[in-house]
Amino acid sequence: MNSSYIKLVLTLTAVILSALLGAAQTITIKGKVKDGYSLEAIPYASINVVGLTSYGTSSNERGEFTLQITGPQRKLLVSSVGFDSREVELSNEKEQYEDIFLYAQNAIEAVSVKPPKVKYSNKNNPAVELIRQVVAHRDENRLTGQEYVEYNQYEKLVLGLSNLSEKFKNRKIFKNYQFLFLADSLGTSDSSYILPAFMEEKYTMNYFRKDPKTSSQQIIAQKQADFDTRFVDNAGLSNYLERLYDEVEIYDNNVTILTNQFLSPIANTAPTFYRFYITDTITNGTEKLVELSFFPRNKNSFLFRGKLHVTMDGHYAVRYATMTVSKEINLNFVRGLNIELFFDKDNKEKYFLTKSSLDIEFSLTDKGKGIRGSRVVMIENYTSGIVREDSVYRTVKNPDPKFVSDQTPADWDALRPEPLSASEAIVYSNIEGLQTISSFNRFMDIASLVLSGYKQFGPVEVGPVNTFYSYNPVEGLRLRLGGRTTEKFSERLYLEGFGAYGTKDQKWKYYASGTYSLNKRSPYKFPQHYIRASASYDTKIPGQNLEFIQEDNVLLSFKRGENLSYLYNYNYRLDYKAEFEGNFAITSGLNIWKQLPAGVLSYDQIQPDGSIRSISELNTTEFSVGLRWAPNEQFYQGKTYRTPIFNEYPIFTLNYTAGLKGVLNGEYNYHNFMATAFKRVYLSQFGYADVNIDGTYILGDNIPYPLLTIHRANQTYAYQLSSYNLMNFMEFVSDKHVALQVQYYMNGFLFNRVPLLKRLKLREVFSFKGIYGGLRDSNNPDISDQVYAWQRNSDGDISSFTFAGSPYMEASFGVANIFKILRIDAVKRLTYLDQPNVPTWGIRARFKFDF
Template sequence: MKNSYFRYIFLVLATFTFATFSFAQNIKLTGKIKDGNTLEAIPYASIQILETASSGTSSNERGEFTLTLTGGKRKIRVTSVGYEAREVELSTDEEQYEQVFLYAQNAIETVTVKPPKLKYSNKNNPAVELIRQVIAHRDENRLSGQEYVEYNQYEKIILGLSNLSEKFKNRKIFKNYQFLFQQDTANTDVPSYMIPAFMEEKYSKNYYRKNPKTSNQIVIAQKQADFDPKFVDNAGMSNYFKRLYDEVEIYDNNVTILTNQFLSPIANSAPTFYRFYITDTLEVDNEKLVELSFFPRNKNDLLFKGKLLITLDGQYAVKHAYMSTNKEINLNFVRGLDIELAFGKDNKNKYYLNKSSLEIDFALTGKGKGIRGKRVIMLNDYNSGTERPDSVYSMKTLPVSSNQVIATTAKEVDWNTLRPEPLSEGESVVYQNIEGLQNMSSFKRVMDISALLLAGYKQLGPVEVGPVNTFYSYNPVEGLRLRVGGRTTEQLSERFYAEAYGAYGTNDQRWKYFVSGTYALNKKSPYKFPQHYLRVSASYDTKIPGQNLEFIQEDNILLSFKRGENQTYLYNNEYKLDYKAEFEGNFAITSGLKIWKQTPAGVLAYRQLQPDGSTQLIESLNTTELSLGLRWAPKEQFYQGKNYRTPIVNEFPIFNLQYTAGLKGIFNGEYNYHNFSAGAFKRFYLSQLGYADVNLDGTYILGNNVPYPLLTIHRANQTYAYQLASYNLMNFMEFVSDHHASLQVQYYMNGFIFNKVPLLKKLKLREVFSFKGIYGGLRDANNPNLSNGVYDWQRNTDGAISSYTFSEDTPYMEASVGVANIFKILRVDAVRRLTYLDHPNAPTWGVRARIKFDF
């Protein structure tokens, strides 16, 4: 803060609440510290009780504080670096309002003197030496440094619409919803309101063992404000909010919040990215502490600012932490982020985190309406060093999606005895308000319309119709494609789900269809973790070979627009039986039987090479396949929707192994072959340098004279959208192989470079780089150039060969350089194809765009 020695006054606004006890009166003092001249909040000011000199607190990022005075203590001392301290004598009134003016040190009203700017340096800096001591003792003071630990944990998440004006509250549309509005206590400048929309509480018993490293959480009680499951997946919403409001571990090098990693102020490299200052010494609970303030060297990087209270008893532990972010930070939709951590001593005199609070205020702009959420975690009965039987650390019961064990308890739980502190007045009515909301017909209409707009389905009791984005599409084979479909809901059955659609093309004048039935074998929804189901399906529809999409239908209207020649299609007639079982540790087994008839369409034709050099046109190809798949995704996180999952990527890898056998002579199968494929995915977090997503996969197909439609047709993309798993400058059916290995890398720098460029950092743009490569080929027996027993290569409309395999010494490669976070939602890449530029219609460059919502 420039000219801090000559600012005028600070104003401490406080509202005091007193409670009377039998012998002495306790005062709960709350307040907000502001600049008396600018009226801006003053963060991290120190408030100390003078009579004891052993307890106190600090204001948070918004200048707010809470302090309890016991007995006859009536005097506090308020300080902030660069300003004169002020002692305040409090009254004994049950309610009181105080204004406390603080004057800047050496304030001279008529003279302005600018102090010299001192260059910050880590060398010979006592603050840096202190933080290096904290870093050196970090492993000794963290949970993983203890042999055995057990504790009870209470956690609470609450979210709601925030910063709502009086005018907004009094709108006619909210006439029947006035009971939802609560005073927004976080905004005391202008009267405003908030509407709590979600709340969840959980109380659990936790056990940790260092060697072998094992942890177990037994949930004793859990409570959530549920919405109608017809519209909202409550469990999935809970998992997603917990991922956004992740647990904060300051002793880790990086703190994960909002799917991003922030460098901890006590990370190994913290002195490189932070500036540290010793700003105060104080005594709290008879412990001598040093107040250490820290600030990011670059305000746009993913770093914190705040204060640490460090012990001087030789442990160099964190006693208290206040952390927030700068407004300039390259973070989307976040108006404010505040973290408060408090540490206590266990039975072995070691410090442990006994309370953490993470509050995030989301908004599209710096002002106006938003969504504010808060997650509070409190620990008690913390015990270190008590060894328990092995069964306690690895309880063999079925986990839910977050790998937590639900204990058997009584139906009614007295939450008043479980909560370490009571709910606030506003929190205590959330459950009741949301329950009342469900019974209002007007609210049900709003949710029905929202489900149609967001999910694409119209609710009709036990069934829902959709998705609406597939009702109309276009492709050159079918022409105008019209489709209507739907699926059943839990109102019909929780264990059985059916899905079906019908489609018609105006060009080919053919009807297409899909119908499936899924039955859960574990007495719960087949779409919920752990999945265990049987599915039977039958379909007749078009497909582009080599186009494999995830989380989107192939006839989505947005995919109707494609570059280059787009005439290679199949009519697929499939009958499938699928089985899936998920187990503890996120291990899954899948198996299936597939009877598949594929008929070429458009320019696609299957031509059988004959010994005399001629070709025979093959009308259709019949295949019978038996498959077995294994998937292991340790500590996987995802948002579980009603009928789908959206992965929430973390640092843990995902492994896949798949075996498929072609069965000749069974259900008209024409070929024998064995397809072995494996893949691995991992996100590598690189702290301030961003993160990289790495995909490795490979396939080997055993079998001779296997036609190319049954081999690997590599994933191509001819749309103008950037697809992560496809090759964006490869044409459909361009490359075929029976053995290959591939590498795909997406590297997101999160603005590390752009944040250093004066003009670009204001736009909060982010750099993104990618590389994709495939090395593979065809064995002689499966190569149309060398064998007469397989199908000839595919040709385009000009009669030229348009399908190939890879040469022995040249892999297919493409790379891109992109700019992400354009308008906070758009990524645009310049993609360059590096090899096989001589193929017909092979693009050299391309610009591709992708909608991507990131924090």
């Protein structure tokens, strides 16, 4: 028997054994059949095994199915009336989950239910009467209607590039990344791909008590596809995505999605904004349900369309809900949005939310590449009536980071209520593997340069590039070069600095700082706990205080009016900051400050004989302490500052600064108290308003105006939210004041009702800013000769004032969402119009990215 014959026998034996083993293997497939356009479930779809007619099943009323297969066949045929059939390839895994999407035959868009074309009226409408019953029983059916509730919650958030073509996938730049691409069953063709980019899972225990109303959450496990912290704030990215994909609570009057509020179909005012129809009756075992379809009266408003299944047992509870939005809605970049909610009975026969899913796809166009994200929340072990100790309802317990990182795949398999899909299961490893590829790191390095302005060179990074060149009338052409260290240098010590040179004043300026973390982590990660020492010599415009932008940004080189009042500042600071759970922070600092007037700015004191004494410098030593409380605050943490993600919770600050005479050359004693309160007020269909109130009170006599409050002015052509856009620099000074600023965003509520404007999806913005204050006689240059005289401009006219019995006010009307990123305001100054060189109105612009 020769060797070739032996090899042939062994090969045939292996093939036969493999076939026998494959035939004996049983696999279980669970999944859901959905409409590929609307993402709604397709009930009673047929699911058959290709080649085995005896194996098959159908989806239930929710589109869900379970099927077991014994044999080598690995392909399903899925079909439903009105849809094109689809074949689905299966893997060899014993248990797998598949979302299967079918597309309507010969249709561009699938529409499940259309309202009858008859005159609609709320009067004598059984559908409206039914929804009013649902509204009337809303409190008893929602979570907050129960006395005591506890449950476990699993959350999953997945994000990726979607609808990618074969041509895009095979580009040369992706040669080393082919392992990342997966088939996109939701794409517009069979050759579409998806590129998973982010995934996060969280499992928590939750406790709720009605009286007094308190709740707590204990995080059992949390897992996230982390990016290199040199490029991405992973916690901030998670906060931002969770804010976009907020939890859907249909029993609230308003549902927050994409930072906007949509009116719930069971809100108190729902019959005013929605049309309701009874479209079906459903029997689920012994349970009878009524299907209510609802549609927005105005397709351009922030409203849903969809269906509700309502119980008829006297409780009028929601058993199932599916919701989406109209394409006409004024919502940026959103190509598709779908919500599904499932409810079941608890141990007290009350309905509770068992599962919610929110799917959103973003794109610049109706077709082509996009970004698709999905957030799924599943609740289990829901129990009401169990009373716990008071401490259980008040404590928010976060997990130990080491405990979270030590969660093994087996632990997560036990925690997940349903297994991950094949594409989801490899996201974590793909993101980890992606970051080992040098070309990806180069791409992230370039992206970081574009977005943050810094170029990395190992343990240091140079920037920001938009400050390398700028211009002002005192320094002339200003050239600057700076940088800072990264985590590669040290995870606890961060150094930062720059050098700058003015070609006109021929002076060098500098800044140097060192920040040391006191809690064994980066000083820029929450909760911050650090000490910082800094020294600087630089120019500054009194009364200009910018947020998130350097004052020597090249874009701010262009200013209106006279811009000649400057300071040369020497600052030596020592700062301390500590943050605590609950978003409470304490800061304190010591500042040695020397001011030298520059440009037309001068420190002059009028003597009793009428002569003028010019003062070359002003020396101050200050001690400060501050408190800040921002409950439930969310933010994206940059390298040196935070970008807030505003929600409905307020932000309070309280600061105290003391001037110390005789300490380290300090020349004045004073006490400066400052308080601010910020609140975003949501107004449902009428948009939202950002309201900011602030005030100061300074105790002390004979204090020169540079140490008082020089109110925030803006002479650039950019609209600044916190500054007074038609006030001149140093125009108003006070030792006590109160101010109110309101930015009201209507989100297109008016424009959506104008036929020619609603197609442009523009949004209206209104603002009002008012401030009133004054000076005590001892600090007023008009009365006291012990303080500096008022500032004068280049023409010799007085250009600084205090308030003369009335507030400063300005208002604006803006058109936002121009090209989806631009806001332009017409600003009108309402008071103090007779002061020198002040504008009465102006046009200002602001770039802002909104959904």
